[in-house]
Amino acid sequence: MANRTLARFLGDSPGRVILKLLFLSFVVGVLMSALDLDPLDLVDGLVSFIERLWNMGFEALGQFGRYLLLGAVVVIPVWIVLRLLNMGRRD
Incomplete structure (x- = not known):
């Protein structure tokens, strides 16, 4: 029950959300590095x-x-x- 509530809050399963956030963080990090942003x-x-x-x-x-x-x-x-x-x- 608590896992379903958490998944509903996150929009997906916690594992998938973490993977998506890690990938998006990596892409944004590469872009920021290319633009020389700190x-x-x-x-x-x-x-x-x-x-x-x-x-x-x-x-x-x-x-x-x-x-x-x-x-x-x-x-x-x-x-x-x-x-x-x-x-x-x-x-």
Whole structure:
């Protein structure tokens, strides 16, 4: 029962999955070697990408806040004036 559950989770028998993964790992290893790629360089590149994305995200939030403040300097006083004018009409 547990073996069938494991096979269903893996998509095939555990032995076949291991053989497929070993073969695929070998092929990818050969390709990476031919392209002169190092796994640690890939990890470093991924970490660098995430750091840049993180920094850009906070920079974008700061820019958004700046635009929001700039617009509010105009919109809020206009809104207050319009509300005061509308209160005068109702009375």
